[in-house]
Structure formats: structure tokens, C-alpha cells
Amino acid sequence: MFKQILMITALLALTACSSSVDQTHARYQSNKTGSYGSKDEVQLNKFIVNIRTNQPHNFGADENDAAVFNRKSHAVIANKKLSQVFQEWHGTRYRLGGTGKRGIDCSAFMREVFEQAFGMSLPRSTSEQRHIGRNIAKSQLKVGDLVFFRRNNHVGVYIGEGRFMHASSRQGVTISSLSESYWARNYTQSRRVL
DSSP: OHHHHHHHHHHHHHHSOOOOOOOSSOOOOOOTTSOOOOHHHHHHHHHHHHHHHSSOOOOOSSSOHHHHHHHHHHTTOOSHHHHHHHHHHTTOOBOTTOEETTEEOHHHHHHHHHHHHHOOOOOSSHHHHTTSSEEEOGGGOOTTOEEEETTTTEEEEEEETTEEEEEETTTEEEEEETTSHHHHHHEEEEEEOO
């Protein structure tokens, strides 16, 4: 019985959209009032940032630390509409088969991104999304191109400057770099749909 549960768990882990890349910055989530967590949580997140980057952060003394950090985390997004989508979804947890704010998977997130940012409807699954548009070289990426990983089992959208946003099983909706070893090693293809 234990072996069966272990094998099922391993199979689910291998088939889900996921990332083994460690989060390189603290993630802040706003509550309904717009505040960004307790002072203890903010202090802990500052400490984590300092440890992981080995550099002090430069949050402004007069601004809400979390808001400044959150602005920096999506400032790299070249397209204003994509930036707005990221602000809305950032930190939403990953849930296999999920399609909403309580949890979303990578292909459902791409559907939301393209609907909200470009008014375009994408197929629901990664296996369908990998065939739409036209195949392009990684060196030719433009903002709005789909990027696929792990034999087309994970998808994100290119946002410029070598980065993409996606729904990661470890980090939820986040931004990652194509040059990070995990993503570079597992890159499969890019597709232009716009």
C-alpha cells in the first residue's frame, strides 16, 4: 500500500507543471485591505532576501517595504498589460487543474494572461497550447511569446529581458529567468501566437 501511494505521488509530481528553482526573493501577498503582512513577516522576508542575495535590500524608509519590493519584482515586464495581469495574479498558488484565484495551473494561467492582456483565447491544456502559433527560435523571442519546458509539459509567457511569467508548483504565479539552470536545461520550444 505504501509503495502504491509513493508511486502515485511521484507520478503526479512528474506530470504537474513545476519548477525546482528556488525562489530568489521573498513573496509578499496583499490581503483584502491592501496591507502586506505583519511587521514580523516583513522583517523575516527582509532577512531572507539578505541571506539569499548576500546583499542588503534598498527598500525606502518612507514607503511600504512590501509594495516597493513587489514593484521591483514586476518592473522587468516590458508590456503594461502583462504587468497588470502579473500584479493581479502574483502569488496565486499553484493547483493542478485549477483555473482561478484559489489555485491555478500553468496552462490555465496562460489562458488568463492572453485573455486579459491581449483579448485572445488560448486552448485550455499545455498539450494543445504547444501546437498553436508558429515555432520560433529562442534567440528570436518577443514579449508575448509562449515558452515551453519539460517536453512541453510546462508553459509560460515571455515578458522581455530574458524572463517569463508562469504558474510554478513551488512558487505559484511568479517570474523566472530563462538563464536559470533549471529553465535553460529544460527549455523545449517557443511559439509566437500574437
